[in-house]
Amino acid sequence: MTPPSSIASTRSSDILSTPALTEDHFHPDFCSSNSDVVIVSCEGVKFGTHSFVLKSASGIFRATLSLPQTGGASANNQVITLSEDARTINAILRMISGMEIPPLDNFSDLEKVLLAAKKWEMPGPPSIIHRMVIPPVLLDDPVRFYALACRTGWNDAIAVAAAHTLDVDLQHEETLPILRKMESNDVLKLIDLRTRRRDAILDFFLAYPISGCLSHLPHLDRPSASDHELSIQWQWKALIFTAFIAMDRHPSGKTLLGPNSVLQADLDDMRNTRCPELDTGTAAFDVDALEKALQKQVSELPITI
Numbered sequence: 001m002t003p004p005s006s007i008a009s010t011r012s013s014d015i016l017s018t019p020a021l022t023e024d025h026f027h028p029d030f031c032s033s034n035s036d037v038v039i040v041s042c043e044g045v046k047f048g049t050h051s052f053v054l055k056s057a058s059g060i061f062r063a064t065l066s067l068p069q070t071g072g073a074s075a076n077n078q079v080i081t082l083s084e085d086a087r088t089i090n091a092i093l094r095m096i097s098g099m100e101i102p103p104l105d106n107f108s109d110l111e112k113v114l115l116a117a118k119k120w121e122m123p124g125p126p127s128i129i130h131r132m133v134i135p136p137v138l139l140d141d142p143v144r145f146y147a148l149a150c151r152t153g154w155n156d157a158i159a160v161a162a163a164h165t166l167d168v169d170l171q172h173e174e175t176l177p178i179l180r181k182m183e184s185n186d187v188l189k190l191i192d193l194r195t196r197r198r199d200a201i202l203d204f205f206l207a208y209p210i211s212g213c214l215s216h217l218p219h220l221d222r223p224s225a226s227d228h229e230l231s232i233q234w235q236w237k238a239l240i241f242t243a244f245i246a247m248d249r250h251p252s253g254k255t256l257l258g259p260n261s262v263l264q265a266d267l268d269d270m271r272n273t274r275c276p277e278l279d280t281g282t283a284a285f286d287v288d289a290l291e292k293a294l295q296k297q298v299s300e301l302p303i304t305i
Contacts, residue, residue, distance in 0.1 A: 013059065025215070027086065030093060038079045039093075040059050043085035047093055049079070057096040059121030090110040095125040105135045105145065114152045130154050130188045143178050150186040163303045165190060166252035189305040197301045198247035201256070204297045205240045208290070232273060239266045253298035267291065 026046045035048030054061035054084045065078065082089065091102045091113050094212065104110045110129070117125040134157060137144045142164035149157035168175060179187050246262045255262045273284040 008023065026223055027090060029090070029099070036077060038077060039089060040079060040081040041086040041089050042083055043086055045089075047086075047089055049093055049097070053097055057122050057124050061120065062118065084112065084116050088116050090118075092117060092125050095128055096122065101128065105137060107138055107141060107148075109147050110135075110138065114148065114154075118152055124287065126152055126154070126228070130156060134160060143168055143170070143175050146190070147178050147182050147186070150182065162190060162193060162205055162305045167250055170194075170250070193302065193305045196246075197251040197253065198244065200301055201247045201253070201297065202240070202244050203296070205243060208293065232275075233271055235266065235273060236285075239263060239270065242266055253301060255275040256298060289292065 024046070025044055026048060030047040030049055032048055035050055037049050037051045039047040039049060042048070051061075051065050055065055056062075061080075087109060091104065091109065093099075095101055102109075104113060114126055114129060117123075119283065128183060139161070142161050146158065146161035146165055148154075149161050169193075170176075170179060242263055244258060247253065249255075261267070267287050270285040271283065271287040275284045
């Protein structure tokens, strides 16, 4: 192996990259002549490390390195070939060796490290990752991130990822394969969150204290109800139906609010509707009060699974 003095320094931003290897294909940060175990990645990159470090950090390596050697071979310089790539092995070895921790700022690297650590029975690396600030890029694919968090027991990330799935169509062709690989209970938790939010909006409308014209108009069942009276009551029911469908598709509630709200056309019509039983200038609906109440209700919807 190349002596430690020849190890090239590595910039923080390049920690996960594979720099120029030594002549015998060792990673320059793991080529100490004092190492007694050699780990080989799927690309053939070698990592010289110490058995006591691996045994202390990993249940799998503890069992593997405790097995008697065949043919009277020495316990030193054991070679273990793994199916993981060099970037993943490099990241994990750094974490368990007290070296500078690499920036795991993309989904692929994070997923590989967490799954490899779980496979090798290494609680240390996941505990470090779980305490890191979640990179925003991971939330670009919240369903995949949620699935990974559930699979690796990353509870804080489960909550964050679940909240970010509320704008995702769970029946989209790109999302369904991810859901099919998940535990059914984890999928049901997502569906339950979405259902609770949708039903909370429905309950809001059904319990809304209607003022103005709707509060005293006769019920639709009254035979003598005029067409205008019926039209006003149907405006209210149509608004409820539109809100329910919108929440069923996008339970974040974002489509209910703002100038591009799916309710905007209905609300504009309601704002211009006049009450037939009061002064002609009296609006049938207090739309401004309704919008404020709806905005408050959306902000208070449940976000935890």
